[in-house]
Amino acid sequence: MSSVTASRSIAAPLLLLIIAGCLLAAVTNGIRTSFGLLTLPVTADLGLTRESWGMALAIQNLAWGVAQPFAGGLADRFGTAKVIVGGLLIYALGLVLMTISPDGTAMSLTAGVLTGVGIATSSFSIVMAAFGRSVPQEKRPLIFGVATAASSFGQFAFAPIGQAFIQNFGWQSTLIYAAMLLVLVIPLTYALRGRTEHVTGQADLKFMEALSRAWGYGSYRLLVIGFFVCGFHIAFINVHLPAYLVQCGLSPDAGSWSIAVIGVFNIAGSLLAGYLGGKLPKQLLLASIYFSRVVAIALFMLFPVTLTSALIFSAAMGLLWLSTVPLTAGLVSLFFGARYMGMLYGIAFLSHQLGSFLGVWLGGYVYDNTGSYSLVWYLGIILGLASAAIHLPIKELGASSFRLKPAT
Numbered sequence: 549m550s551s552v553t554a555s556r557s558i559a560a561p562l563l564l565l566i567i568a569g570c571l572l573a574a575v576t577n578g579i580r581t582s583f584g585l586l587t588l589p590v591t592a593d594l595g596l597t598r599e600s601w602g603m604a605l606a607i608q609n610l611a612w613g614v615a616q617p618f619a620g621g622l623a624d625r626f627g628t629a630k631v632i633v634g635g636l637l638i639y640a641l642g643l644v645l646m647t648i649s650p651d652g653t654a655m656s657l658t659a660g661v662l663t664g665v666g667i668a669t670s671s672f673s674i675v676m677a678a679f680g681r682s683v684p685q686e687k688r689p690l691i692f693g694v695a696t697a698a699s700s701f702g703q704f705a706f707a708p709i710g711q712a713f714i715q716n717f718g719w720q721s722t723l724i725y726a727a728m729l730l731v732l733v734i735p736l737t738y739a740l741r742g743r744t745e746h747v748t749g750q751a752d753l754k755f756m757e758a759l760s761r762a763w764g765y766g767s768y769r770l771l772v773i774g775f776f777v778c779g780f781h782i783a784f785i786n787v788h789l790p791a792y793l794v795q796c797g798l799s800p801d802a803g804s805w806s807i808a809v810i811g812v813f814n815i816a817g818s819l820l821a822g823y824l825g826g827k828l829p830k831q832l833l834l835a836s837i838y839f840s841r842v843v844a845i846a847l848f849m850l851f852p853v854t855l856t857s858a859l860i861f862s863a864a865m866g867l868l869w870l871s872t873v874p875l876t877a878g879l880v881s882l883f884f885g886a887r888y889m890g891m892l893y894g895i896a897f898l899s900h901q902l903g904s905f906l907g908v909w910l911g912g913y914v915y916d917n918t919g920s921y922s923l924v925w926y927l928g929i930i931l932g933l934a935s936a937a938i939h940l941p942i943k944e945l946g947a948s949s950f951r952l953k954p955a956t
Contacts, residue, residue: 562682562683564739565678565679565682565739565740566679566691566694566695567739568736568737568738568739568740569672569675569678569679569695569698569739569740570675570694570695570698571698571733571736572632572670572672572675572733572736572737572740573671573672573675573695573696573698573699573702574698574699574701574702574705575702575729575730575733576636576639576667576670576671576672576699576702576730577671577672577699577700577702577703578699578701578702578703578705578706578707578811579639579643579702579706579710579726579729579730580667580671581702581703581706581707581786581807581811582703582706582707582710582726582807583605583608583659583786583787584786584787584788584789584790584791584803584807585707585710585711585714585790585800585803585804585807586714586719587601587787587788587790587791588790588791588794588800589714589718589719590655590719593719594649594650594651594652594655596651596652596655597652597912597916598791598911598912598915598916599909599912599913599915599916600652600655600912601652601655601912602787602788602908602909602911602912602913603652603656603660603908603909603912604652604655604656604659604660605659605660605783605787605908606660606783606904606905606906606907606908606909606912607656607659607660607661607664607905608659608660608661608663608664608667609664609779609783609901609904609905609908610660610664610901610902610904610905611660611661611662611663611664611665611668612664612665612667612668612671612901612904613668613779613897613898613899613900613901613902613904613905614668614898614901615664615665615668615669616668616673616894616897616898616901617759617891617892617894617895617897617898618894619631619635619668619669619673619674619890619894620673620674620677620889620890620891620892620893620894621890621891621894622669623674623677623678623890624677624888624889624890624891627741628674628675628677628678628737628740628741629737629738629740629741631669631670631674632669632670632674632675632737632740633734633737634669634670635665635666635667635668635669635670635671635674636666636670636730636731636733636734636737637666637730637731637734638662638665638666638669638670639663639666639667639669639670639727639730640666640727640728640730640731641662641666641727642658642659642662642663642664642665642666643663643723643724643726643727643730644723644724644727645657645658645662646658646659646663646723647720647723647724670730671699672695672696672698672699672873673890673893673894673897674890675695675740676692676695676873676877676889676893677889677890677893678740679691679692679695680692680877680881680889680890681889687826688877688878688881689821689822689823689825689826689830689874689875689877689878690819690822690823690825690826690874691822692822692825692873692874692877692878693818693819693820693821693822693823693825693871693874694818694819694822695874696814696818696821696822696870696871696873696874697814697815697816697818697819697822699870700810700811700812700814700815700817700818700866700869700870701811701812701815702811703807703808703810703811703814704808704809704810704811704812704814704815705808705811707804707805707807707808707811708804708805708808710722710726710804711800711801711803711804713725758884758888758891758892759891759892759895762883762884762888762892762895765883766941767831767879767883767941767942767943768880768883768884768892768896770938770939770941770942771831771876771879771880771896771939771942772895772896772899773899773938774834774838774935774938774939775872775876775896775897775899775900775903776899776900776902776903776931776935777838777903777931777932777934777935778838778872778876778900778903778935779899779900779901779902779903779904779905779907780903780904780906780907780927780928780931781841781845781865781903781907781928781931781932782869782870782904782907783903783904783905783907783908784907784908784910784911784924784928785810785865786807786810787907787908787911788908788911788912788915788921788924789803789806789807789862790802790803790804790806790807791803791915792853792921793806793853793858795921796853797853798853798854798855798858802855802858805859806858806859806861806862807862809859809862809863809866810862810863810865810866810869811866812866813862813863813864813865813866813867813869814866814867814869814870814871816866816867817866817867817868817869817870817871818869818870818871818873818874820867820871821833821837821871821872821873821874821875822874822878825874825875825878829944830875830878830879830882830944831879831939831940831942831943831944832939832940833875834872834875834876834939834942835935835936835937835939835940836936837868837871837872837875838872838932838933838935838936838939839932839933839936840864840868841865841868841928841932842929842932842933842936844861844864844865844868845925845928845929845932846929847861848861848925849922849925849926876893876896877889877893879942879944880892880893880896881893882944907924907928910924910927911924
């Protein structure tokens with residue numbers, strides 16, 4: 549097992565680091581996953597189409613994905629805390645500017661680009677890079693699961709709170725309060741100081757060289773491609789499920805509670821995935837998760853949509869929601885070690901966000917042109933089957949090209 553030498557003189561105790569990181573993950577993800585609740589009030593107030601609003605959030609996911617490898621690389625090199633502080637400020641600025649965005653183009657810049665970059669540089673992906681340098685290899689899947697569960701708790705807590713704020717204060721004021729909260733949690737970043745300085749037995753590679761060697765590893769390529777589908781599923785459901793339930797005759801509260809149920813069940817799913825990831829082959833667990841999503845979506849489409857069926861579907865999807873994250877991050881860490889985890893998990897996450905972009909935008913486009921989301925649900929089933937198949941050939945072996953080699 550590789551040993552990691554971090555900045556010990558300023559490293560916080562492990563428990564404090566984990567608590568602070570989990571709180572940051574909960575807040576940043578809780579705010580982000582509440583954006584679906586804004587779909588109806590924002591489109592009504594600004595006269596936007598579903599496609600236009602969906603495009604803004606699709607761009608957010610894309611900006612998040614494009615920025616993530618660079619955010620991870622910066623955190624690996626310069627320290628996690630510095631990157632997260634900058635990200636929280638950018639995230640807060642994006643939320644504030646959303647309140648004065650008059651049309652879809654402005655929303656694409658504020659809710660899209662600016663907020664997406666803020667999320668990339670402050671959310672649980674960066675937190676997991678800090679955990680990865682401080683936790684032994686055999687315990688990383690479990691701790692990654694804890695971080696993912698914390699972000700899910702944020703989704704559970706913020707969905708009903710966000711809906712209540714929107715109904716009582718309006719969506720603009722809700723975003724202002726959310727921005728204030730992001731600024732208030734900045735002191736938590738103090739516990740995440742430090743950076744990975746050296747990994748015994750690994751070469752010290754530049755960004756593009758590390759990326760080139762990683763992409764040459766077949767199992768990593770399959771993992772990156774499969775992660776695309778995870779993004780497609782969760783982004784489409786997170787943004788469009790509340791509006792879909794209203795279309796099916798349910799109240800807006802049904803959407804907020806469905807998102808909350810996804811969050812609370814994802815706590816259990818993430819912890820279970822993290823635990824099982826240390827016991828069973830991660831690639832087989834991932835294949836099982838994607839296939840189980842297919843079953844859940846298919847059953848949801850087969851039966852009439854009621855509040856009961858929506859909550860059952862949300863519970864099932866919650867167990868499978870971000871349970872892919874600790875397993876995917878665990879495989880990246882296993883392949884390449886902690887030294888390049890922020891950057892190389894960021895590349896995998898870029899694929900995830902490309903899927904998110906497609907899921908969010910396509911949901912709005914299909915609805916505007918057909919009056920229904922059915923085609924996107926069916927596409928989610930097909931992609932889930934493909935991702936399950938892609939994960940089966942992955943091998944749980946470290947990449948030899950990242951071992952230390954003599955200088956030439």
